[in-house]
Amino acid sequence: MPGRHFLHIPGPTNVPDRILNAMHVPMEDHRSPALPKLVLPLFAGLKRLFRTEAGTPFIFPASGTGAWEAVLVNTLSTGDRVLSSRFGQFSHLWIDLAQRHGLDVVVQDEAWGTGASPERIHDALRADAGHAIKAVMVVQNETATGVASDIAAVRRAMDDAGHPALLFVDGVSSVASMDFRMDDWGVDGIVTGSQKGLMLPSGLGICCVSPRALEAQRRAGTNAPLRRTFFDFDDMLRANKDGFFPYTPSLPLLYGLREALAMLEEEGLDNVIARHRFLAGGVRAAVLEGWGLQLCAREPKWHSDTVSAVMVPEGANGADVIRRAYERYNLALGAGLAQVAGKLFRIGHLGDLNELMCLGAITGAEMAMRDTGIAIRPGSGAAAAEEHYRQQAGEGAMARAAE
Ligand code: PLP
Numbered sequence: 058m059p060g061r062h063f064l065h066i067p068g069p070t071n072v073p074d075r076i077l078n079a080m081h082v083p084m085e086d087h088r089s090p091a092l093p094k095l096v097l098p099l100f101a102g103l104k105r106l107f108r109t110e111a112g113t114p115f116i117f118p119a120s121g122t123g124a125w126e127a128v129l130v131n132t133l134s135t136g137d138r139v140l141s142s143r144f145g146q147f148s149h150l151w152i153d154l155a156q157r158h159g160l161d162v163v164v165q166d167e168a169w170g171t172g173a174s175p176e177r178i179h180d181a182l183r184a185d186a187g188h189a190i191k192a193v194m195v196v197q198n199e200t201a202t203g204v205a206s207d208i209a210a211v212r213r214a215m216d217d218a219g220h221p222a223l224l225f226v227d228g229v230s231s232v233a234s235m236d237f238r239m240d241d242w243g244v245d246g247i248v249t250g251s252q253k254g255l256m257l258p259s260g261l262g263i264c265c266v267s268p269r270a271l272e273a274q275r276r277a278g279t280n281a282p283l284r285r286t287f288f289d290f291d292d293m294l295r296a297n298k299d300g301f302f303p304y305t306p307s308l309p310l311l312y313g314l315r316e317a318l319a320m321l322e323e324e325g326l327d328n329v330i331a332r333h334r335f336l337a338g339g340v341r342a343a344v345l346e347g348w349g350l351q352l353c354a355r356e357p358k359w360h361s362d363t364v365s366a367v368m369v370p371e372g373a374n375g376a377d378v379i380r381r382a383y384e385r386y387n388l389a390l391g392a393g394l395a396q397v398a399g400k401l402f403r404i405g406h407l408g409d410l411n412e413l414m415c416l417g418a419i420t421g422a423e424m425a426m427r428d429t430g431i432a433i434r435p436g437s438g439a440a441a442a443e444e445h446y447r448q449q450a451g452e453g454a455m456a457r458a459a460e
Pocket of ligand 1: 068120121122123147196198199200201227228229230250259
């Protein structure tokens with residue numbers, strides 16, 4: 058199909074040319090004395106990205122799922138109890154992974170379209186007088202429903218309950234695009250992947266853990282530790298301290314990560330976050346004001362700044378819209394997963410992105426919806442988004458991004 062493909066799923070996201078070029082490198086010896094010059098600054102850059110002084114970052118040749126596993130298997134023992142909220146396919150999958158490792162997961166089900174409840178987390182921890190719960194797992198941005206949870210509020214709830222559980226956060230579709238503060242929010246383990254806010258291909262499972270989590274790792278080692286080989290933090294730490302890896306790393310992705318971190322720092326992390334909020338506002342204006350449709354996220358406090366899950370009207374099928382957008386307009390939209398399959402389509406708006414790219418996705422979705430029989434006023438979504446994007450405030454957000 059002629060013209061550019063419009064990739065608007067919530068990851069993988071568009072890889073900027075600068076990063077593509079940075080990854081275009083010949084292979085080299087991964088044990089050469091030159092490698093630490095590439096690798097050690099990556100750890101420093103990741104700490105700035107996660108906003109932590111005390112945390113220890115890890116880079117695995119994996120995806121977000123691998124980083125999920127790494128945090129759990131290194132810090133917990135067989136049969137440990139953990140508490141987790143479930144409100145979408147990704148929170149479900151992380152719980153499933155924990156259960157398959159023999160963890161005893163206390164699941165707090167929340168309605169899809171809402172997120173983690175700090176109140177319910179508080180109550181469960183308060184009731185756990187014996188401190189059997191070793192960790193709380195929360196997905197900051199549920200990519201399946203476009204719902205953001207308030208991690209700072211979860212931390213406050215844990216502190217109010219006076220409970221020592223570790224706090225593990227999935228930031229796969231929020232890190233490098235929505236606010237995340239590891240130290241301020243007392244996060245003990247943050248998990249992400251390369252293919253979303255970091256604007257890279259998939260292939261890196263990245264996590265960062267607090268000193269308390271590393272301490273728990275040592276304790277878990279003397280208990281009945283969960284099995285780990287590939288994801289063993291100790292093997293990583295031994296090699297990483299000198300700027301190497303215990304096995305063959307993906308050098309192109311490491312060069313890409315260096316470029317991605319440089320781009321994020323040049324724009325400024327606060328500006329990156331403001332840009333995502335601004336661009337998301339335009340997409341939400343298109344959905345709510347222009348098309349008169351609903352988001353899966355039930356209230357503004359749940360709105361995600363990286364992905365909008367658009368409910369299609371009763372009788373319509375989101376999968377038809379996605380197929381039409383792909384086949385006719387060269388636009389990739391995200392599918393509805395599990396219990397929301399067919400009920401929605403998702404517009405990803407994260408990574409290397411500006412207003413006109415969002416308008417392309419909005420217009421393409423609008424045409425695909427009309428083609429599949431959904432009654433939408435022509436141009437209504439784009440018009441609402443345009444009004445949002447022409448605001449003064451947005452000019453500030455985008456100008457800072459361009460500096
Ligand atoms: N967590 C969230 C919130 C995600 O969106 C995804 C993937 O989209 C994952 C975890 C799993 O990551 P990966 O597909 O990189 O293994």
